[in-house]
Amino acid sequence: xxxxxxxxxxxxxxxxxxxxxxxxxxxxxxxxxxxxxxxxxxxxxxxxxxxxxxxxxxxxxxxxxxxxxxxxxxxxxxxxxxxxxxxxxxxxxxxxxxxxxxxxxxxxxxxxxxxxxxxxxxxxxxxxxxxxxxxxxxxxxxxxxxxxxxxxxxxxxxxxxxxxxxxxxxxxxxxxxxxxxxxxxxxxxxxxxxxxxxxxxxxxxxxxxxxxxxxxxxxxxxxxxxxxxxxxxxxxxxxxxxxxxxxxxxxxxxxxxxxxxxxxxxxxxxxxxxxxxxxxxxxxxxxxxxxxxxxxxxxxxxxxxxxxxxxxxxxxxxxxxxxxxxxxxxxxxxxxxxxxxxxxxxxxxxxxxxxxxxxxxxxxxxxxxxxxxxxxxxxxxxxxxxxxxxxxxxxxxxxxxxxxxxxxxxxxxxxxxxxxxxxxxxxxxxxxxxxxxxxxxxxxxxxxxxxxxxxxxxxxxxxxxxxxxxxxxxxxxxxxxxxxxxxxxxxxxxxxxxxxxxxxxxxxxxxxxxxxxxxxxxxxxxxxxxxxxxxxxxxxxxxxxxxxxxxxxxxxxxxxxxxxxxxxxxxxxxxxxxxxxxxxxxxxxxxxxxxxxxxxxxxxxxxxxxxxxxxxxxxxxxxxxxxxxxxxxxxxxxxxxxxxxxxxxxxxxxxxxxxxxxx
Amino acid sequence: xxxxxxxxxxxxxxxxxxxxxxxxxxxxxxxxxxxxxxxxxxxxxxxxxxxxxxxxxxxxxxxxxxxxxxxxxxxxxxxxxxxxxxxxxxxxxxxxxxxxxxxxxxxxxxxxxxxxxxxxxxxxxxxxxxxxxxxxxxxxxxxxxxxxxxxxxxxxxxxxxxxxxxxxxxxxxxxxxxxxxxxxxxxxxxxxxxxxxxxxxxxxxxxxxxxxxxxxxxxxxxxxxxxxxxxxxxxxxxxxxxxxxxxxxxxxxx
Numbered sequence: 001x002x003x004x005x006x007x008x009x010x011x012x013x014x015x016x017x018x019x020x021x022x023x024x025x026x027x028x029x030x031x032x033x034x035x036x037x038x039x040x041x042x043x044x045x046x047x048x049x050x051x052x053x054x055x056x057x058x059x060x061x062x063x064x065x066x067x068x069x070x071x072x073x074x075x076x077x078x079x080x081x082x083x084x085x086x087x088x089x090x091x092x093x094x095x096x097x098x099x100x101x102x103x104x105x106x107x108x109x110x111x112x113x114x115x116x117x118x119x120x121x122x123x124x125x126x127x128x129x130x131x132x133x134x135x136x137x138x139x140x141x142x143x144x145x146x147x148x149x150x151x152x153x154x155x156x157x158x159x160x161x162x163x164x165x166x167x168x169x170x171x172x173x174x175x176x177x178x179x180x181x182x183x184x185x186x187x188x189x190x191x192x193x194x195x196x197x198x199x200x201x202x203x204x205x206x207x208x209x210x211x212x213x214x215x216x217x218x219x220x221x222x223x224x225x226x227x228x229x230x231x232x233x234x235x236x237x238x239x240x241x242x243x244x245x246x247x248x249x250x251x252x253x254x255x256x257x258x259x260x261x262x263x264x265x266x267x268x269x270x271x272x273x274x275x276x277x278x279x280x281x282x283x284x285x286x287x288x289x290x291x292x293x294x295x296x297x298x299x300x301x302x303x304x305x306x307x308x309x310x311x312x313x314x315x316x317x318x319x320x321x322x323x324x325x326x327x328x329x330x331x332x333x334x335x336x337x338x339x340x341x342x343x344x345x346x347x348x349x350x351x352x353x354x355x356x357x358x359x360x361x362x363x364x365x366x367x368x369x370x371x372x373x374x375x376x377x378x379x380x381x382x383x384x385x386x387x388x389x390x391x392x393x394x395x396x397x398x399x400x401x402x403x404x405x406x407x408x409x410x411x412x413x414x415x416x417x418x419x420x421x422x423x424x425x426x427x428x429x430x431x432x433x434x435x436x437x438x439x440x441x442x443x444x445x446x447x448x449x450x451x452x453x454x455x456x457x458x459x460x461x462x463x464x465x466x467x468x469x470x471x472x473x474x475x476x477x478x479x480x481x482x483x484x485x486x487x488x489x490x491x492x493x494x495x496x497x498x499x500x501x502x503x504x505x506x507x508x509x510x511x512x513x514x515x516x517x518x519x520x521x522x523x524x525x526x527x528x529x530x531x532x533x534x535x536x537x538x539x540x541x542x543x544x545x546x547x548x549x550x551x552x553x554x555x556x557x558x559x560x561x562x563x564x565x566x567x568x569x570x571x572x573x574x575x576x577x578x579x580x581x582x583x584x585x586x587x588x589x590x591x592x593x594x595x596x597x598x599x600x601x602x603x604x605x606x607x608x609x610x611x612x613x614x615x616x617x618x619x620x621x622x623x624x625x626x627x628x629x630x631x632x633x634x635x636x637x638x639x640x641x642x643x644x645x646x647x648x649x650x651x652x653x654x655x656x657x658x659x660x661x662x663x
Numbered sequence: 664x665x666x667x668x669x670x671x672x673x674x675x676x677x678x679x680x681x682x683x684x685x686x687x688x689x690x691x692x693x694x695x696x697x698x699x700x701x702x703x704x705x706x707x708x709x710x711x712x713x714x715x716x717x718x719x720x721x722x723x724x725x726x727x728x729x730x731x732x733x734x735x736x737x738x739x740x741x742x743x744x745x746x747x748x749x750x751x752x753x754x755x756x757x758x759x760x761x762x763x764x765x766x767x768x769x770x771x772x773x774x775x776x777x778x779x780x781x782x783x784x785x786x787x788x789x790x791x792x793x794x795x796x797x798x799x800x801x802x803x804x805x806x807x808x809x810x811x812x813x814x815x816x817x818x819x820x821x822x823x824x825x826x827x828x829x830x831x832x833x834x835x836x837x838x839x840x841x842x843x844x845x846x847x848x849x850x851x852x853x854x855x856x857x858x859x860x861x862x863x864x865x866x867x868x869x870x871x872x873x874x875x876x877x878x879x880x881x882x883x884x885x886x887x888x889x890x891x892x893x894x895x896x897x898x899x900x901x902x903x904x905x906x907x908x909x910x911x912x913x914x915x916x917x
Contacts, residue, residue, distance in 0.1 A: 051802075069725060070723060070784065070785055070786070071785065071786070071788065071829065073731075073829055074725055075731075076725070078726065079728055079731065090809060126805070130803070131808075132805070132858070133804065133858060134800055135798045135859055140815045140819075142814075142815050144815070146809055162825075165730065168730055169822070169825060176792060176796055177800075177802075179789060179796065179797060180797040180799060182793045183793035189789065191789070243726040280696060280703045280707060282702070282703050282706055283727045405729060408729075409753070409755070411757060475802070475803075478803075569712075569717070570718055570719075574680065574779070575778050575779040577719075578719060
């Protein structure tokens, strides 16, 4: 297989461990005076966007940052709970850059680009150094050193954390760095602004059209380069752990302007989320993977068992992950854990009112911690109750905010009864195709963080999203962007009355008019929910050819109906959340079709993409490396018409193998 | 679940934009499930308003898991409603009972102008952070993380201050419209850590000056902010900031 000539991944020559070092030492530089006249637009203010914007402004570029929320600090990175990986080997447990690299490629089921993952692993340690220097309050040991815990798919402890609020603390660090630049005038903030198109002039990205969400006015902004750090597209499923505002619009507009979309069918279904409680449900809430350090997952051994969890004796419980995967136990990767939960529930072993849940039980480890504490405090012959109390305090310190959140949502106390959990859409590994420089197929247009496809293959390991977002923003783009901008030092800022700006703005205006003028009878949410149902049932945790073909037709029909019958209330020249939603759902209705097309064409199972037709006799994902060891990068010709371009994945450092988490 | 679906009367503040005159509007919401969140109840109401061809109620929200700080409803006279330690999005309807009348207003403060209905503009907080709420360390300048040893207790205290979500409930509940709890949380986090020492004095002076410029009121230590803070940010932070401020001002005069 050869890669499509349209895809040049620009992977540096040389041995894997020297590629990035050599690249950094030889990339073109730009003198400080020239940097001051180069303008960069950053769309999105999460970990990737805020860290990129802050770093580029520090270097001297003129930076503009756009976010749809009322403050950059609200970006959904803030909700990441469990932690961030780094190959520091502080625990002296055999970790190394190579091991993090290997775990990530293997965890991604051998569908990621080795060179990018290796670079990610190399810079992972710098991220922790940078964040600590900013005053990010990571968890610490009594000796004052940083504390670590384990996440799924690995056998070392390399995850740094701040209680169950790691994303919050990292984002506030990046946000502070950004605000420092804003205060100095090096970066300019555009909050409550939504990017609605990319402006392309002579084949290069030269700016964006953004809508001021308060006044409804469209604005034109020039940039020598445009960086999209606009997150993932999990909300195509309607119900997901994403924030309500998360959307694909920025990436999708870029796609329609020529940026290829890679591996759209790779979605991550997170195994531990609070189950759906009713039709009113607007979003799903994650219970961090870190809980699997101390929580054991089980279902009753008897089908349809109606007893309460605490009434089911130990020998009648099936700890199915420990049974099926003895080496990794409860800490198998997310795709494996999710499918195993679905398998048990589908087979009739589910718990709770809906029977679509499994238990996550902390009692055993609570007692273990309690015993350790009792020993530390030299308590002789403590009662069972004393041990439990002591253990509860330990669990509270580690996961208190998560337990509180669980109780608030379900009205059950997880210190007393096991949590009920079920898989939910959480993250999207697919995204805009980027080369080694993180540049899309449109010159000057970059994609960072969850918005790109590059590092996680077909399944992301826990605590690696924060790592990738910050790696891209702090340590990759500041170098790689100068490869492009060094060629732009003679380009004067283009006035926004240029015809390309005028034309693009007119197109955006026309789409808004079209949305406002349908004046149908059904709400935007009605269509979003309908799309979500199709996607979850037919392009969710398990897919098959028949279902995907049906889904494609159903989505086309739904899209037609949307444009005939959607009702967008209010006016366009005011603060109008319904109009914002309508534009985003219209884009999801196009993306959903591409996801199904991608899932249908990939006749194998890998990571989060599980095709029922392709599984081993034990129900594990069966890859087809001979035919599918490639990145599927889709080029949009028109709506419902995409051309497939393949980037061959070459594995030079790591041998392709069937994933094995059992031994 | 513990109780049945309920019917409620909502009195909701409607205001077209920041300059318009606002008023309360009354809505009946029926068959509210106790498992719904407060915002999901608003979703259901809005869905109905849209079907009736009316303008849905605008409100801010995003993560719906209590961490982004975007949701901001003033419910029955309390920011984020009647339950301690939760944001509006995590407030569930089981905290109300059948037949209740619930009054919902936006955050009210001179420094937080209304955008529309229940949504307000909190950009003042961003400007306060830009005035000093950071450590001036450029990307790439840092030494190995474990070279900075920090006693666990201090790291924990700094974390507790850093847990602030910037929602503005403290300002909304304060009769003076003071932002002291928000500002002091950031000042404290960085004053407690070795990384924050170099800029300690300029930080507190800069942030307080910006706070005053934004039009927030003065603190008279009523303690309402601590009571209503969904993240339990402690009043101790304000005491610490006052000490920091006095020390920094004195040094500046020397």
